[in-house]
Amino acid sequence: MVTDGVERQPDGPRARAMSMAALLAITILLLAGVGLILKPFAEVLLAAVMLTICFYPVYEWTHARIRNADAAALFCVLLLIMLLLVPLAALGTVVGQEARSAYAEIERQSAAHGGWAKYLAHVADEPVRWIGARTGIAPEEIKAAISERAQQAGAKLVAWSGKLFGNVAATTTDILLTLFIMLFLFPAGERLGEHLHEYVPIRRDRLDLILGTMKSAIVANLYGMIAVAASQGALVGIGFALSGLASPVLWGFVASFCSLIPLVGTAFVVAPAAIALAVSGAYGKAVFLAVWGVVVVGMSDNIVRPMVLKKGMEMNTLAIFLSLMGGVQAFGFIGLFAGPVLVTMACVMVRIVNEERLAWQGEESAAVSAQPPAIETGDVPPAA
Numbered sequence: 001m002v003t004d005g006v007e008r009q010p011d012g013p014r015a016r017a018m019s020m021a022a023l024l025a026i027t028i029l030l031l032a033g034v035g036l037i038l039k040p041f042a043e044v045l046l047a048a049v050m051l052t053i054c055f056y057p058v059y060e061w062t063h064a065r066i067r068n069a070d071a072a073a074l075f076c077v078l079l080l081i082m083l084l085l086v087p088l089a090a091l092g093t094v095v096g097q098e099a100r101s102a103y104a105e106i107e108r109q110s111a112a113h114g115g116w117a118k119y120l121a122h123v124a125d126e127p128v129r130w131i132g133a134r135t136g137i138a139p140e141e142i143k144a145a146i147s148e149r150a151q152q153a154g155a156k157l158v159a160w161s162g163k164l165f166g167n168v169a170a171t172t173t174d175i176l177l178t179l180f181i182m183l184f185l186f187p188a189g190e191r192l193g194e195h196l197h198e199y200v201p202i203r204r205d206r207l208d209l210i211l212g213t214m215k216s217a218i219v220a221n222l223y224g225m226i227a228v229a230a231s232q233g234a235l236v237g238i239g240f241a242l243s244g245l246a247s248p249v250l251w252g253f254v255a256s257f258c259s260l261i262p263l264v265g266t267a268f269v270v271a272p273a274a275i276a277l278a279v280s281g282a283y284g285k286a287v288f289l290a291v292w293g294v295v296v297v298g299m300s301d302n303i304v305r306p307m308v309l310k311k312g313m314e315m316n317t318l319a320i321f322l323s324l325m326g327g328v329q330a331f332g333f334i335g336l337f338a339g340p341v342l343v344t345m346a347c348v349m350v351r352i353v354n355e356e357r358l359a360w361q362g363e364e365s366a367a368v369s370a371q372p373p374a375i376e377t378g379d380v381p382p383a384a
Contacts (some may be wrong), residue, residue, distance in 0.1 A: 073186035
């Protein structure tokens, strides 16, 4: 249509629907491109969002006293760094002392046997004789096989060490990037909530319920991860102390980090220690440590994590366990957070959809009952 030389688009319902469809298609394509751009930073963004949600009450308290939003966000980030670094520095001091004590003890024993080579040979003699007596293999052949495997393990250890230092550098970069993102997320938190209410076509109370559930799930997951790491690290340290192993604090600290590794967990620390006890002839202690690691340490995850998660999620223990294991299988390490959050959000959405359905049915029933009854003209009696 052309009016006064200006072409005007028709403004009917069909034209509006086509315009909306075109806008949605363009928006979806652009969002897909944004997703590809942000994909390499998915874990960093998730960590930043989680920490921001957990510390947002601290930011609100700080912002009430520091009117500048950016300054309040910087204060919260610095406070978070202090909360992380001070305990780690204190624990690192204890671990360092344990490591020095363990090294000094090994150095003393090696010197008493004439050096490292003779000390290691002395340590290996008894296990080699025990294996030879039960397998019929000559001790010299066993030592040769152990030496060959040790060389292969040494080469793998060197390669693994290179990857470890590379991972440490990458982890440090991710931590700095996470803190940098949090500087912008803190001030944007309130504005983001208002934008969601403006752009998402959901009733305000429904959207508040969804956002509140997501927040509770994320906070509960983070607290559950910390609680499991602390409890399993402490239990491993206790097991090492009861077994008479050296440096229980050091290995408890290592086990607390290993507890975050899916499927492997604290077995990465407990299994080699139990094998070392068995090889040295302490079979009773080896069995005790193995049972302690499987029953006490292993089952603590199934007790502590659901207890913490139940406070923020409306799921039973079985659902929490399946969401954790399924999340790890589907998404890897990040599934420890994504799995329970997704399951919780799905349960909430099913409940909301059901409530909306019941509300619609009630409105339809009320509308039908409010209509006047129809009069059938064929049954009207003739006038007198």
